[in-house]
Amino acid sequence: MTFPAKGFAALNATSPLVPFEFERRALEPTDVKIEILYSGICHSDIHQARSEWGPALYPMVPGHEIIGRVSAVGTNVTKFKIGDIAGVGCLVDSCRSCASCGEGLENYCEKGMIGTYNCADPKRGGLNQGGYSDIIVVEERFVVKVPENLDIKGAAPLLCAGITMFSPLRHWKAAPGMTVGIVGLGGLGHMGVKLAHAMGCKVVMVTTSPEKGADAVKLGADAVVVSKDQSAMAAAAGTMDLIINTIPVTHDVNPYINLLKRDATMVVVGAINPVEAVNTGAMIMGRKRIAGSVIGGLPETQEMLDFCGQHGIVSEVEVIGVNQINEAYERTIKSDVRYRFVIDMSTL
Numbered sequence: 174m175t176f177p178a179k180g181f182a183a184l185n186a187t188s189p190l191v192p193f194e195f196e197r198r199a200l201e202p203t204d205v206k207i208e209i210l211y212s213g214i215c216h217s218d219i220h221q222a223r224s225e226w227g228p229a230l231y232p233m234v235p236g237h238e239i240i241g242r243v244s245a246v247g248t249n250v251t252k253f254k255i256g257d258i259a260g261v262g263c264l265v266d267s268c269r270s271c272a273s274c275g276e277g278l279e280n281y282c283e284k285g286m287i288g289t290y291n292c293a294d295p296k297r298g299g300l301n302q303g304g305y306s307d308i309i310v311v312e313e314r315f316v317v318k319v320p321e322n323l324d325i326k327g328a329a330p331l332l333c334a335g336i337t338m339f340s341p342l343r344h345w346k347a348a349p350g351m352t353v354g355i356v357g358l359g360g361l362g363h364m365g366v367k368l369a370h371a372m373g374c375k376v377v378m379v380t381t382s383p384e385k386g387a388d389a390v391k392l393g394a395d396a397v398v399v400s401k402d403q404s405a406m407a408a409a410a411g412t413m414d415l416i417i418n419t420i421p422v423t424h425d426v427n428p429y430i431n432l433l434k435r436d437a438t439m440v441v442v443g444a445i446n447p448v449e450a451v452n453t454g455a456m457i458m459g460r461k462r463i464a465g466s467v468i469g470g471l472p473e474t475q476e477m478l479d480f481c482g483q484h485g486i487v488s489e490v491e492v493i494g495v496n497q498i499n500e501a502y503e504r505t506i507k508s509d510v511r512y513r514f515v516i517d518m519s520t521l
Contacts, residue, residue, distance in 0.1 A: 175199050176206065179521060180234040180306030181498055186224035189499040190305070193232060197310045198297060205253050205313045206245035207261065212304035213238025213330040213488075214514040216360065216421055219502050221291045226445065230291050236304025237263040237289040238332040238515075240325045250313050258319040260478065262332035263468050265289050265301060265315045277472035279315075305498065307521050317475045320482025327487025330360060330513040331478060333468065334488060338365040338417060339477040340469035341440040342372060345415050349373030352412055355394070356429055357419040358385040361443060363489055363512040365417050366392045371484040377413065379429065388511070392489075400428060411435075411459075419443040426463065430455045438462040488513045494520035 175196040182193035200206055218235035220226045239261040243253045253259060266287035267279040274282050287295065290303030303309075319328055338361055347353055353374040355365040362378075369376045370393030377396045378389035386397030398409045406428055413432045416439040426448050429439055441448070441463065455461065469477065481487065489512045493501055501514040 176308055176310065178302075178306050178308050180302065181495055181521075182232045182234045182302075182305075183222035183229075184232050186222070186229065190222065190235075190502075193234060195232075195234070195302060197308055200245055200247050200310060201312070202247040202249040203312050203314070204247040204310050205243055205250060205259065205316050206308060206310050207239070207241035207259055207316070208244045208308055209239055209241040209304055209306060209518045211240045211326050211329040211492075212236040212516045212518060213333065213490075214498070214501055214505060214516065215330075215333050216505055217333075219505060230293065230300050233291050233300070234302035234305050235290055236306070236516075237261070238329045238334070239289070239304035239309060240319060240329040240332070241309070244308070246313075252313050252318070253316065258321070258325060260317045260319050260328070260332050261289060261304065261309060261311050261315065262317070262336065262474055263289055265311050266294075266296070276470075278470040280468045280470050305495070305516060307518060315471060317471065317478055319478060322485065323482055324487050326492055326515050326517075327490050328478075328481070329515050330364070330488035330490065331481055332474070334360045334364045334513060335368070335481065336469040336474045336477050337361055337442050337467070338368050339480070340473055341417055341442060341466040342368055342415075343473065343476075344466065345438055345440065347372045347374050347415060351375070351414040352377060354379050354398075354413040354416040354429070354432055355389075355419065356380075356400075356416060357443065358382075358389050358512070359419060359421075359508060360488070360513045361419040363389070363392055365419065366394050367486050368480075370394070371480070371486060377409070379416075379432070398432075406431070413437060416440065417442060422446070423448055425449045427452045427455065430461060430463070433459065433461045435459045435461070438464050440464045440466050442466050490515040492517050496520070
């Protein structure tokens with residue numbers, strides 16, 4: 174028996190999101206049904222709802238930063254019980270047979286991960302729908318446990334913003350004694366500051382805004398470099414072991430390459446589009462690297478949540494009702510939020 178669900182959906186690329194009723198699939202033996210309590214608003218929700226990343230699938234219920242309470246479990250579920258607080262992030266399935274899936278890197282599935290929304294369900298047909306809704310049904314393999322000590326409102330963005338920053342920090346072995354630069358203080362960047370600080374790194378916020386620099390210090394940054402200040406950028410040249418670049422639009426990466434030490438890496442996590450021409454001479458002369466990273470697999474996402482539980486890390490959020498979603502979209506585009514909107518789904 175399917176489950177009637179309600180949410181907010183984009184019906185096309187140009188209209189505001191509106192109330193929407195649909196059906197969630199029937200509970201299969203390894204499925205978990207979750208009553209959604211909070212759902213974060215990620216900038217990628219806006220890109221997809223407005224069909225800015227290629228043709229989108231409508232109707233679309235966005236949302237992939239999902240925190241809720243388990244309300245039913247399939248007969249073969251072993252990881253969750255009714256009443257548990259659980260999370261769902263950016264993917265709800267993968268091929269499970271490729272090398273990446275075998276290594277717990279379902280986010281790099283060689284046949285393509287199955288997104289939480291704006292994605293067809295290859296096994297059952299129809300469209301997957303996301304977290305701006307009252308319930309969701311997901312196989313337990315793609316559901317993570319949320320530590321009990323975390324504020325669940327602030328924990329919701331960990332399912333995308335948190336893991337997007339945690340994964341490159343872990344992969345490039347951020348550790349005490351390293352200087353880590355975080356470029357941009359938004360939904361991603363503020364999580365990078367918190368996580369790198371908790372890993373024992375010296376954290377340097379690189380921002381165009383002195384005001385955001387002051388915020389970054391409150392969040393755990395040890396230093397601030399204002400990127401518009403050429404003398405400050407020159408003084409910081411060659412000082413950073415790792416840079417996580419969260420800028421979400423086309424931009425000039427060359428000034429940030431100059432901040433890297435020899436053999437250091439800048440990881441781009443924000444711009445899913447071409448950047449301006451790269452001066453490879455600066456890379457060649459310092460054996461420097463530019464890399465990319467996207468979210469994390471399920472094991473790493475659970476590791477991230479456990480780490481946040483150990484260090485009491487959550488996102489800085491502004492909680493809204495569902496009737497404020499369209500306004501929140503416009504404010505997100507203007508960077509008018511510190512630092513993530515989270516929808517209280519009890520207002521649906």
